[in-house]
Amino acid sequence: MKKLQDTYNVVSNEQLCAKFYRLCIDAKPVALAARPGQFIHIRVRNSLEPFFRRPFSIYRAKRHVEILYEVIGTGTQVLASKKKGDILDVLGPVGTPFCLPPKGIKHVVMIAGGVGAAPFLFLSDVLKERRYQMTLLYGGRTKGHVFNMEEFKKNGCKIFTSTDDGSVGVKGRVAVLFSKIDPDPGKTFIYTCGPRPMMASVQDFAREHELQGQASCEEVMACGLGACLGCSIKTAKGYKTVCGDGPAFDLHELIFES
Protein backbone atom coordinates (compact mmCIF):
# COMPACT_ATOMS: atom_id res chain seq x y z
CA MET A 1 0.00 0.00 0.00
CA LYS A 2 1.25 3.46 -0.90
CA LYS A 3 2.13 5.52 2.13
CA LEU A 4 -0.23 8.41 2.75
CA GLN A 5 2.66 10.68 3.56
CA ASP A 6 6.25 10.45 2.41
CA THR A 7 9.27 12.50 1.47
CA TYR A 8 10.30 13.09 -2.14
CA ASN A 9 12.96 14.99 -4.03
CA VAL A 10 12.38 18.21 -5.89
CA VAL A 11 13.13 17.75 -9.60
CA SER A 12 12.78 21.38 -10.61
CA ASN A 13 11.25 24.63 -9.46
CA GLU A 14 10.79 27.03 -12.31
CA GLN A 15 9.43 30.57 -12.40
CA LEU A 16 6.85 30.72 -15.18
CA CYS A 17 6.07 34.44 -15.08
CA ALA A 18 6.37 37.29 -12.58
CA LYS A 19 3.85 35.71 -10.22
CA PHE A 20 3.75 31.97 -10.84
CA TYR A 21 6.07 29.06 -10.22
CA ARG A 22 5.95 25.44 -11.25
CA LEU A 23 7.37 22.83 -8.91
CA CYS A 24 8.12 19.32 -10.06
CA ILE A 25 8.45 16.56 -7.45
CA ASP A 26 9.84 13.06 -7.98
CA ALA A 27 6.78 11.38 -6.46
CA LYS A 28 5.84 8.62 -8.84
CA PRO A 29 3.58 6.76 -6.36
CA VAL A 30 1.60 9.98 -5.91
CA ALA A 31 1.45 10.58 -9.66
CA LEU A 32 0.16 7.07 -10.31
CA ALA A 33 -2.59 7.39 -7.70
CA ALA A 34 -3.64 10.92 -8.61
CA ARG A 35 -6.77 11.99 -10.46
CA PRO A 36 -7.52 15.46 -11.84
CA GLY A 37 -8.93 17.78 -9.19
CA GLN A 38 -7.12 16.10 -6.30
CA PHE A 39 -4.41 17.87 -4.35
CA ILE A 40 -1.23 17.25 -2.43
CA HIS A 41 -0.67 18.65 1.05
CA ILE A 42 2.91 19.84 1.49
CA ARG A 43 4.85 20.57 4.65
CA VAL A 44 7.14 23.17 3.14
CA ARG A 45 9.79 22.72 5.82
CA ASN A 46 10.30 20.84 9.06
CA SER A 47 9.61 23.81 11.30
CA LEU A 48 6.78 25.42 13.26
CA GLU A 49 6.78 28.40 10.90
CA PRO A 50 4.69 28.12 8.83
CA PHE A 51 2.70 25.77 11.04
CA PHE A 52 0.18 24.20 8.66
CA ARG A 53 0.79 22.14 5.57
CA ARG A 54 -0.16 23.88 2.33
CA PRO A 55 -2.62 22.33 -0.14
CA PHE A 56 -1.87 22.50 -3.90
CA SER A 57 -3.94 21.21 -6.78
CA ILE A 58 -2.06 18.71 -8.89
CA TYR A 59 -1.06 20.55 -12.07
CA ARG A 60 0.27 17.51 -13.81
CA ALA A 61 0.81 13.86 -12.86
CA LYS A 62 2.94 11.92 -15.30
CA ARG A 63 6.27 10.49 -14.17
CA HIS A 64 6.43 13.26 -11.60
CA VAL A 65 3.91 15.34 -9.72
CA GLU A 66 3.77 19.02 -10.55
CA ILE A 67 2.08 21.97 -8.91
CA LEU A 68 1.48 25.53 -10.10
CA TYR A 69 1.68 28.15 -7.36
CA GLU A 70 1.75 31.86 -6.73
CA VAL A 71 3.96 33.34 -4.02
CA ILE A 72 1.47 34.80 -1.54
CA GLY A 73 2.70 34.19 2.02
CA THR A 74 5.32 32.42 4.07
CA GLY A 75 4.45 28.94 2.82
CA THR A 76 4.80 29.74 -0.85
CA GLN A 77 7.87 31.92 -0.20
CA VAL A 78 9.58 28.91 1.36
CA LEU A 79 8.43 26.75 -1.52
CA ALA A 80 9.86 29.20 -4.06
CA SER A 81 13.29 28.74 -2.47
CA LYS A 82 13.32 24.98 -3.12
CA LYS A 83 15.96 23.66 -5.47
CA LYS A 84 16.60 20.45 -7.34
CA GLY A 85 17.40 17.68 -4.85
CA ASP A 86 15.70 19.33 -1.87
CA ILE A 87 13.40 17.06 0.09
CA LEU A 88 9.69 17.75 0.48
CA ASP A 89 7.19 16.14 2.85
CA VAL A 90 4.14 15.35 0.73
CA LEU A 91 0.78 13.95 1.83
CA GLY A 92 -1.52 12.76 -0.89
CA PRO A 93 -3.04 12.57 -3.36
CA VAL A 94 -6.11 13.50 -1.34
CA GLY A 95 -9.53 14.98 -1.99
CA THR A 96 -12.44 14.28 -4.27
CA PRO A 97 -11.46 14.58 -7.96
CA PHE A 98 -13.45 16.20 -10.76
CA CYS A 99 -16.15 14.08 -12.36
CA LEU A 100 -16.53 13.76 -16.10
CA PRO A 101 -19.33 15.56 -17.94
CA PRO A 102 -22.62 13.66 -18.33
CA LYS A 103 -22.76 11.27 -21.30
CA GLY A 104 -23.26 12.97 -24.65
CA ILE A 105 -21.52 16.21 -23.73
CA LYS A 106 -18.22 16.41 -25.57
CA HIS A 107 -17.25 20.05 -25.13
CA VAL A 108 -15.83 21.37 -21.91
CA VAL A 109 -14.98 24.93 -20.96
CA MET A 110 -12.39 25.45 -18.24
CA ILE A 111 -12.65 28.86 -16.64
CA ALA A 112 -9.63 29.80 -14.55
CA GLY A 113 -8.77 32.88 -12.55
CA GLY A 114 -5.05 33.36 -11.89
CA VAL A 115 -3.42 30.44 -10.12
CA GLY A 116 -6.85 28.78 -10.34
CA ALA A 117 -5.46 27.31 -13.57
CA ALA A 118 -3.65 24.84 -11.32
CA PRO A 119 -5.96 21.81 -11.62
CA PHE A 120 -6.60 22.19 -15.35
CA LEU A 121 -3.50 20.94 -17.16
CA PHE A 122 -3.92 17.52 -15.53
CA LEU A 123 -7.64 17.64 -16.33
CA SER A 124 -6.88 18.47 -19.97
CA ASP A 125 -4.40 15.56 -20.15
CA VAL A 126 -7.17 13.18 -19.16
CA LEU A 127 -9.91 14.81 -21.25
CA LYS A 128 -7.65 14.79 -24.31
CA GLU A 129 -7.34 11.01 -24.08
CA ARG A 130 -11.10 10.83 -23.96
CA ARG A 131 -11.37 13.07 -27.02
CA TYR A 132 -13.17 16.01 -25.50
CA GLN A 133 -13.13 19.39 -27.22
CA MET A 134 -11.68 21.90 -24.79
CA THR A 135 -11.73 25.65 -24.34
CA LEU A 136 -9.76 27.46 -21.64
CA LEU A 137 -10.86 30.90 -20.55
CA TYR A 138 -8.06 32.38 -18.51
CA GLY A 139 -8.23 35.61 -16.54
CA GLY A 140 -5.20 37.12 -14.85
CA ARG A 141 -4.85 40.40 -12.97
CA THR A 142 -1.91 41.66 -15.03
CA LYS A 143 0.58 40.34 -17.57
CA GLY A 144 2.60 39.17 -14.55
CA HIS A 145 -0.14 36.61 -14.02
CA VAL A 146 -0.07 35.28 -17.58
CA PHE A 147 2.22 32.37 -18.39
CA ASN A 148 3.06 30.25 -21.41
CA MET A 149 0.14 27.91 -22.03
CA GLU A 150 1.77 25.85 -24.79
CA GLU A 151 0.98 22.54 -23.03
CA PHE A 152 -2.72 23.38 -22.90
CA LYS A 153 -2.53 24.14 -26.64
CA LYS A 154 -0.79 20.82 -27.27
CA ASN A 155 -3.70 19.12 -25.56
CA GLY A 156 -5.99 20.81 -28.04
CA CYS A 157 -7.37 23.57 -25.82
CA LYS A 158 -8.62 26.71 -27.49
CA ILE A 159 -7.36 29.49 -25.25
CA PHE A 160 -8.78 32.96 -24.61
CA THR A 161 -7.13 35.33 -22.17
CA SER A 162 -8.19 38.43 -20.29
CA THR A 163 -6.36 40.68 -17.87
CA ASP A 164 -7.87 43.20 -15.49
CA ASP A 165 -5.61 45.94 -16.86
CA GLY A 166 -5.73 44.82 -20.51
CA SER A 167 -1.97 44.23 -20.65
CA VAL A 168 -2.59 40.83 -22.28
CA GLY A 169 -5.71 39.66 -24.12
CA VAL A 170 -9.09 41.27 -23.59
CA LYS A 171 -9.35 43.92 -20.89
CA GLY A 172 -11.51 42.96 -17.92
CA ARG A 173 -12.36 40.08 -15.64
CA VAL A 174 -12.64 36.59 -17.10
CA ALA A 175 -16.41 37.16 -17.41
CA VAL A 176 -15.68 39.27 -20.52
CA LEU A 177 -14.77 35.96 -22.19
CA PHE A 178 -18.06 34.20 -21.43
CA SER A 179 -19.25 35.15 -24.92
CA LYS A 180 -16.86 32.45 -26.18
CA ILE A 181 -18.95 29.75 -24.49
CA ASP A 182 -21.55 27.88 -26.50
CA PRO A 183 -24.38 28.19 -23.96
CA ASP A 184 -26.09 24.95 -24.95
CA PRO A 185 -26.62 22.70 -21.90
CA GLY A 186 -26.73 19.66 -24.18
CA LYS A 187 -23.26 20.42 -25.53
CA THR A 188 -21.19 22.29 -22.97
CA PHE A 189 -19.91 21.43 -19.50
CA ILE A 190 -18.00 23.87 -17.27
CA TYR A 191 -15.06 23.45 -14.94
CA THR A 192 -13.95 26.45 -12.91
CA CYS A 193 -11.34 27.37 -10.35
CA GLY A 194 -10.34 30.79 -9.09
CA PRO A 195 -11.25 33.51 -6.62
CA ARG A 196 -14.72 33.14 -5.09
CA PRO A 197 -16.25 36.24 -6.77
CA MET A 198 -15.06 34.89 -10.12
CA MET A 199 -16.54 31.44 -9.50
CA ALA A 200 -19.76 33.15 -8.36
CA SER A 201 -19.92 34.91 -11.76
CA VAL A 202 -19.38 31.56 -13.49
CA GLN A 203 -22.16 30.05 -11.40
CA ASP A 204 -24.51 32.93 -12.35
CA PHE A 205 -23.72 32.44 -16.04
CA ALA A 206 -24.13 28.67 -15.82
CA ARG A 207 -27.42 29.03 -13.97
CA GLU A 208 -28.76 31.48 -16.53
CA HIS A 209 -27.99 29.07 -19.36
CA GLU A 210 -28.70 25.88 -17.39
CA LEU A 211 -25.17 24.62 -17.91
CA GLN A 212 -23.81 21.97 -15.59
CA GLY A 213 -20.35 22.16 -14.16
CA GLN A 214 -17.81 21.54 -11.46
CA ALA A 215 -15.83 23.97 -9.33
CA SER A 216 -12.57 23.45 -7.48
CA CYS A 217 -12.59 25.28 -4.13
CA GLU A 218 -10.00 26.54 -1.72
CA GLU A 219 -10.10 27.29 2.02
CA VAL A 220 -7.59 27.59 4.84
CA MET A 221 -6.81 23.97 5.59
CA ALA A 222 -5.22 22.07 8.43
CA CYS A 223 -5.30 18.26 8.21
CA GLY A 224 -6.29 17.71 4.57
CA LEU A 225 -7.84 14.41 5.62
CA GLY A 226 -11.35 15.31 6.66
CA ALA A 227 -10.51 14.99 10.34
CA CYS A 228 -10.44 18.54 11.69
CA LEU A 229 -13.45 19.88 9.76
CA GLY A 230 -11.64 23.20 9.58
CA CYS A 231 -11.89 23.82 5.83
CA SER A 232 -15.67 23.52 5.60
CA ILE A 233 -17.56 25.73 3.18
CA LYS A 234 -21.23 26.43 2.75
CA THR A 235 -23.09 24.34 0.19
CA ALA A 236 -26.73 23.62 -0.61
CA LYS A 237 -26.20 20.33 1.24
CA GLY A 238 -24.83 21.94 4.41
CA TYR A 239 -21.20 22.46 5.39
CA LYS A 240 -18.78 20.37 3.35
CA THR A 241 -15.02 19.96 3.74
CA VAL A 242 -12.89 21.23 0.87
CA CYS A 243 -10.27 18.58 1.63
CA GLY A 244 -12.53 15.53 1.65
CA ASP A 245 -15.91 16.33 0.10
CA GLY A 246 -14.02 18.58 -2.37
CA PRO A 247 -11.97 20.29 -3.68
CA ALA A 248 -14.20 19.44 -6.70
CA PHE A 249 -17.86 20.26 -6.10
CA ASP A 250 -20.95 20.50 -8.27
CA LEU A 251 -20.83 24.15 -9.35
CA HIS A 252 -24.48 24.68 -8.46
CA GLU A 253 -24.19 23.26 -4.96
CA LEU A 254 -21.86 26.00 -3.82
CA ILE A 255 -23.17 28.98 -1.92
CA PHE A 256 -21.07 32.08 -2.55
CA GLU A 257 -21.53 34.99 -0.20
CA SER A 258 -19.88 38.34 -0.53
Added chain:
Amino acid sequence: MNITVKIGNAGFQNPVTVASGTFGHSEKYYNLQEVKKLGAIIPKTVTLKAQEGNPPPRIAETPSGMLNAIGLENPGADRFIEDKLPALKKIGVPLVISILGHTDEEFRILAEKFNAVGGISALELNLSCPNLGKKVLVAQDPEATCRVVRLVKDISKYPVIAKLSPNVTDIVTIAKTAEEAGADALSLINTFSGMVIDIKTRKSVLGNVTGGLSGPAIRPMAVYMVYKTAKEVKIPIIAMGGIMTAEDALQYIIAGATMVAVGTANFINPQAPLDVLNGIKAYMKKNKIEDIKEIIGNILT
Protein backbone atom coordinates in the same frame (compact mmCIF):
# COMPACT_ATOMS: atom_id res chain seq x y z
CA MET B 1 9.92 -2.05 29.99
CA ASN B 2 6.45 -1.30 31.36
CA ILE B 3 4.55 1.51 29.72
CA THR B 4 1.05 0.38 30.61
CA VAL B 5 -1.11 2.86 32.49
CA LYS B 6 -4.52 2.85 34.14
CA ILE B 7 -7.41 5.28 34.37
CA GLY B 8 -9.93 4.07 36.92
CA ASN B 9 -10.37 0.39 36.12
CA ALA B 10 -9.43 0.82 32.46
CA GLY B 11 -5.99 -0.34 31.38
CA PHE B 12 -4.05 1.02 28.41
CA GLN B 13 -1.09 -0.62 26.70
CA ASN B 14 0.76 2.69 26.60
CA PRO B 15 0.22 6.32 27.59
CA VAL B 16 -0.21 7.84 24.11
CA THR B 17 -3.60 8.83 22.78
CA VAL B 18 -5.07 11.38 20.37
CA ALA B 19 -6.93 14.45 21.57
CA SER B 20 -10.60 14.78 20.87
CA GLY B 21 -11.41 16.55 17.62
CA THR B 22 -8.14 15.74 15.93
CA PHE B 23 -8.71 12.19 14.80
CA GLY B 24 -11.51 10.17 13.31
CA HIS B 25 -14.08 10.82 10.60
CA SER B 26 -11.39 9.70 8.21
CA GLU B 27 -10.54 6.15 9.13
CA LYS B 28 -10.08 5.32 5.46
CA TYR B 29 -6.87 7.32 5.35
CA TYR B 30 -5.13 5.83 8.31
CA ASN B 31 -2.97 2.77 8.35
CA LEU B 32 -4.87 0.79 10.94
CA GLN B 33 -1.92 -1.44 11.70
CA GLU B 34 -0.16 1.69 12.94
CA VAL B 35 -3.17 3.15 14.75
CA LYS B 36 -3.46 -0.16 16.65
CA LYS B 37 -0.26 0.67 18.46
CA LEU B 38 -1.77 3.67 20.28
CA GLY B 39 -2.81 3.48 23.92
CA ALA B 40 -6.28 4.81 23.21
CA ILE B 41 -8.31 6.81 20.75
CA ILE B 42 -10.50 9.74 21.74
CA PRO B 43 -12.80 10.59 18.81
CA LYS B 44 -14.33 14.00 18.25
CA THR B 45 -16.84 15.16 20.86
CA VAL B 46 -20.33 13.74 20.44
CA THR B 47 -23.40 15.78 21.38
CA LEU B 48 -26.89 14.43 21.86
CA LYS B 49 -28.26 16.01 18.69
CA ALA B 50 -26.40 16.55 15.43
CA GLN B 51 -24.57 19.88 15.19
CA GLU B 52 -23.76 21.46 11.85
CA GLY B 53 -20.87 23.50 13.21
CA ASN B 54 -19.87 27.13 12.86
CA PRO B 55 -19.88 29.25 9.71
CA PRO B 56 -16.55 29.36 7.84
CA PRO B 57 -13.79 30.33 7.99
CA ARG B 58 -13.35 27.97 10.91
CA ILE B 59 -9.59 27.95 11.38
CA ALA B 60 -6.60 30.24 11.21
CA GLU B 61 -2.90 29.60 11.33
CA THR B 62 -1.12 31.44 14.15
CA PRO B 63 2.52 31.52 15.26
CA SER B 64 3.24 27.88 16.14
CA GLY B 65 -0.45 27.28 16.55
CA MET B 66 -3.96 26.95 15.26
CA LEU B 67 -7.03 28.94 16.15
CA ASN B 68 -10.26 27.05 15.61
CA ALA B 69 -13.97 27.49 15.95
CA ILE B 70 -15.32 24.32 14.37
CA GLY B 71 -18.44 24.42 16.52
CA LEU B 72 -18.52 20.76 17.57
CA GLU B 73 -19.76 19.59 14.17
CA ASN B 74 -20.87 16.00 14.69
CA PRO B 75 -23.67 13.69 13.59
CA GLY B 76 -25.23 13.36 17.07
CA ALA B 77 -25.04 10.42 19.46
CA ASP B 78 -27.41 8.04 17.68
CA ARG B 79 -25.76 8.37 14.28
CA PHE B 80 -22.31 8.30 15.85
CA ILE B 81 -23.17 5.03 17.57
CA GLU B 82 -24.66 3.58 14.42
CA ASP B 83 -22.30 4.87 11.70
CA LYS B 84 -18.95 5.67 13.33
CA LEU B 85 -18.58 3.54 16.42
CA PRO B 86 -18.47 0.11 14.73
CA ALA B 87 -15.44 1.11 12.60
CA LEU B 88 -13.73 2.69 15.60
CA LYS B 89 -14.30 -0.44 17.69
CA LYS B 90 -12.87 -2.57 14.89
CA ILE B 91 -9.49 -0.85 15.23
CA GLY B 92 -9.09 -2.73 18.47
CA VAL B 93 -7.71 0.15 20.53
CA PRO B 94 -9.46 1.27 23.74
CA LEU B 95 -11.96 4.03 22.99
CA VAL B 96 -12.51 7.03 25.19
CA ILE B 97 -15.71 8.73 24.10
CA SER B 98 -15.84 12.51 24.49
CA ILE B 99 -19.35 13.75 25.23
CA LEU B 100 -20.85 17.19 25.65
CA GLY B 101 -24.34 17.97 26.89
CA HIS B 102 -25.90 21.39 26.57
CA THR B 103 -27.88 20.62 29.73
CA ASP B 104 -27.49 18.23 32.67
CA GLU B 105 -30.26 16.15 31.16
CA GLU B 106 -28.33 15.81 27.89
CA PHE B 107 -25.24 14.64 29.77
CA ARG B 108 -27.41 12.06 31.54
CA ILE B 109 -28.93 10.75 28.31
CA LEU B 110 -25.52 10.61 26.62
CA ALA B 111 -24.04 8.63 29.50
CA GLU B 112 -26.94 6.19 29.34
CA LYS B 113 -26.64 5.78 25.58
CA PHE B 114 -22.97 4.86 25.88
CA ASN B 115 -23.68 2.57 28.84
CA ALA B 116 -26.01 0.72 26.51
CA VAL B 117 -23.60 0.22 23.61
CA GLY B 118 -20.67 -1.22 25.56
CA GLY B 119 -17.19 -1.80 24.24
CA ILE B 120 -15.71 1.52 25.27
CA SER B 121 -13.12 2.20 27.95
CA ALA B 122 -14.02 5.57 29.42
CA LEU B 123 -16.12 8.69 29.00
CA GLU B 124 -14.46 12.07 28.69
CA LEU B 125 -16.73 14.96 29.65
CA ASN B 126 -16.14 18.00 27.48
CA LEU B 127 -17.07 20.63 30.07
CA SER B 128 -16.43 23.55 27.73
CA CYS B 129 -20.16 23.76 27.23
CA PRO B 130 -22.70 26.42 28.14
CA ASN B 131 -23.71 26.58 31.78
CA LEU B 132 -27.39 27.37 31.46
CA GLY B 133 -28.48 30.59 33.09
CA LYS B 134 -24.89 31.74 33.56
CA LYS B 135 -22.48 33.47 31.26
CA VAL B 136 -19.59 31.12 31.97
CA LEU B 137 -18.92 27.58 30.75
CA VAL B 138 -19.46 24.59 33.03
CA ALA B 139 -15.69 24.17 33.20
CA GLN B 140 -15.38 27.74 34.50
CA ASP B 141 -17.76 27.19 37.41
CA PRO B 142 -16.68 24.83 40.22
CA GLU B 143 -20.28 24.22 41.29
CA ALA B 144 -21.42 23.29 37.79
CA THR B 145 -18.34 21.12 37.22
CA CYS B 146 -19.08 19.28 40.44
CA ARG B 147 -22.74 18.82 39.49
CA VAL B 148 -22.07 17.46 35.97
CA VAL B 149 -19.23 15.15 37.00
CA ARG B 150 -21.30 13.73 39.87
CA LEU B 151 -24.33 13.24 37.67
CA VAL B 152 -22.42 11.27 35.05
CA LYS B 153 -20.29 9.38 37.57
CA ASP B 154 -23.44 8.19 39.34
CA ILE B 155 -24.76 6.42 36.25
CA SER B 156 -21.74 5.66 34.05
CA LYS B 157 -20.39 2.15 33.99
CA TYR B 158 -17.14 3.52 32.59
CA PRO B 159 -14.47 5.62 34.26
CA VAL B 160 -15.27 9.32 33.93
CA ILE B 161 -12.67 11.84 32.81
CA ALA B 162 -13.32 15.56 33.24
CA LYS B 163 -11.78 17.68 30.49
CA LEU B 164 -11.05 21.10 31.89
CA SER B 165 -10.72 24.50 30.30
CA PRO B 166 -7.58 26.59 30.78
CA ASN B 167 -9.70 29.74 30.62
CA VAL B 168 -10.08 30.00 34.38
CA THR B 169 -8.46 31.95 37.19
CA ASP B 170 -7.27 28.86 39.01
CA ILE B 171 -7.39 25.48 37.32
CA VAL B 172 -6.38 23.69 40.54
CA THR B 173 -9.64 24.72 42.25
CA ILE B 174 -11.72 23.28 39.40
CA ALA B 175 -9.54 20.17 39.22
CA LYS B 176 -9.99 19.46 42.93
CA THR B 177 -13.72 19.99 42.61
CA ALA B 178 -13.89 17.46 39.77
CA GLU B 179 -11.87 14.99 41.84
CA GLU B 180 -14.15 15.42 44.84
CA ALA B 181 -17.18 14.91 42.59
CA GLY B 182 -15.82 11.50 41.67
CA ALA B 183 -13.90 12.02 38.43
CA ASP B 184 -11.55 9.11 37.72
CA ALA B 185 -9.16 11.32 35.77
CA LEU B 186 -8.69 14.80 34.35
CA SER B 187 -7.94 15.86 30.81
CA LEU B 188 -5.83 19.02 30.81
CA ILE B 189 -6.40 21.13 28.84
CA ASN B 190 -8.90 22.31 26.24
CA THR B 191 -7.99 25.25 23.97
CA PHE B 192 -7.20 28.77 25.14
CA SER B 193 -9.70 31.40 24.01
CA GLY B 194 -8.20 33.49 21.24
CA MET B 195 -8.76 35.78 18.31
CA VAL B 196 -7.06 36.92 15.10
CA ILE B 197 -8.12 40.10 13.32
CA ASP B 198 -7.68 40.88 9.64
CA ILE B 199 -6.64 44.54 9.67
CA LYS B 200 -7.61 45.01 6.01
CA THR B 201 -11.24 44.11 6.60
CA ARG B 202 -11.19 45.00 10.33
CA LYS B 203 -13.01 41.75 10.94
CA SER B 204 -12.11 38.62 12.84
CA VAL B 205 -10.68 36.00 10.51
CA LEU B 206 -13.07 33.41 11.98
CA GLY B 207 -16.73 33.14 11.07
CA ASN B 208 -17.43 32.62 14.76
CA VAL B 209 -15.35 35.75 15.65
CA THR B 210 -13.50 34.02 18.52
CA GLY B 211 -11.95 30.59 18.75
CA GLY B 212 -9.72 28.26 20.69
CA LEU B 213 -5.94 28.23 20.39
CA SER B 214 -3.99 24.97 20.27
CA GLY B 215 -0.57 23.81 19.15
CA PRO B 216 2.97 24.41 20.43
CA ALA B 217 2.04 28.05 21.10
CA ILE B 218 0.16 27.01 24.25
CA ARG B 219 2.46 24.22 25.41
CA PRO B 220 4.37 26.01 28.22
CA MET B 221 1.09 27.25 29.71
CA ALA B 222 -0.42 23.78 29.55
CA VAL B 223 2.67 22.12 31.05
CA TYR B 224 2.42 24.65 33.89
CA MET B 225 -1.23 23.78 34.51
CA VAL B 226 -0.49 20.05 34.54
CA TYR B 227 2.40 20.63 36.94
CA LYS B 228 0.30 22.76 39.31
CA THR B 229 -2.66 20.39 39.20
CA ALA B 230 -0.73 17.14 39.53
CA LYS B 231 0.69 18.28 42.85
CA GLU B 232 -2.80 18.81 44.24
CA VAL B 233 -4.86 15.87 42.96
CA LYS B 234 -4.47 12.11 43.29
CA ILE B 235 -6.33 11.08 40.15
CA PRO B 236 -4.42 10.59 36.88
CA ILE B 237 -4.08 13.38 34.33
CA ILE B 238 -4.29 13.04 30.56
CA ALA B 239 -2.25 15.96 29.27
CA MET B 240 -2.55 17.74 25.95
CA GLY B 241 -1.45 21.02 24.45
CA GLY B 242 0.96 21.34 21.56
CA ILE B 243 2.57 17.92 21.75
CA MET B 244 4.46 17.48 18.48
CA THR B 245 7.26 15.18 19.61
CA ALA B 246 8.20 12.70 22.35
CA GLU B 247 10.25 15.43 24.03
CA ASP B 248 7.09 17.53 24.35
CA ALA B 249 5.13 14.57 25.71
CA LEU B 250 7.84 13.72 28.23
CA GLN B 251 7.64 17.24 29.66
CA TYR B 252 4.01 16.56 30.52
CA ILE B 253 4.78 13.14 31.98
CA ILE B 254 7.50 14.56 34.18
CA ALA B 255 5.12 17.35 35.18
CA GLY B 256 2.69 14.68 36.37
CA ALA B 257 0.65 13.38 33.45
CA THR B 258 -0.19 9.67 33.27
CA MET B 259 -1.26 9.83 29.65
CA VAL B 260 -0.52 12.25 26.83
CA ALA B 261 -2.74 13.16 23.91
CA VAL B 262 -1.45 14.32 20.55
CA GLY B 263 -3.87 16.85 19.09
CA THR B 264 -3.13 19.55 16.57
CA ALA B 265 0.08 17.76 15.53
CA ASN B 266 -2.11 15.13 13.84
CA PHE B 267 -3.00 17.79 11.27
CA ILE B 268 0.64 18.53 10.47
CA ASN B 269 2.11 15.08 10.80
CA PRO B 270 -0.26 12.10 10.80
CA GLN B 271 2.62 10.01 12.15
CA ALA B 272 3.01 12.22 15.23
CA PRO B 273 1.27 9.95 17.79
CA LEU B 274 3.43 6.99 16.81
CA ASP B 275 6.56 9.11 16.69
CA VAL B 276 5.71 10.24 20.23
CA LEU B 277 5.19 6.66 21.39
CA ASN B 278 8.44 5.42 19.86
CA GLY B 279 10.30 8.43 21.25
CA ILE B 280 9.05 7.81 24.78
CA LYS B 281 10.24 4.20 24.57
CA ALA B 282 13.61 5.31 23.25
CA TYR B 283 13.97 7.86 26.06
CA MET B 284 13.15 5.22 28.68
CA LYS B 285 15.62 2.79 27.18
CA LYS B 286 18.37 5.38 27.02
CA ASN B 287 17.76 6.50 30.60
CA LYS B 288 17.27 2.95 31.88
CA ILE B 289 13.75 3.58 33.08
CA GLU B 290 11.97 0.26 33.62
CA ASP B 291 8.50 1.56 34.33
CA ILE B 292 6.97 4.77 33.06
CA LYS B 293 5.51 5.33 36.51
CA GLU B 294 9.05 6.10 37.69
CA ILE B 295 8.96 9.39 35.81
CA ILE B 296 5.32 10.41 36.10
CA GLY B 297 5.37 13.56 38.23
CA ASN B 298 8.98 12.90 39.12
CA ILE B 299 10.23 16.40 38.55
CA LEU B 300 13.47 17.34 40.24
CA THR B 301 13.55 20.63 42.03
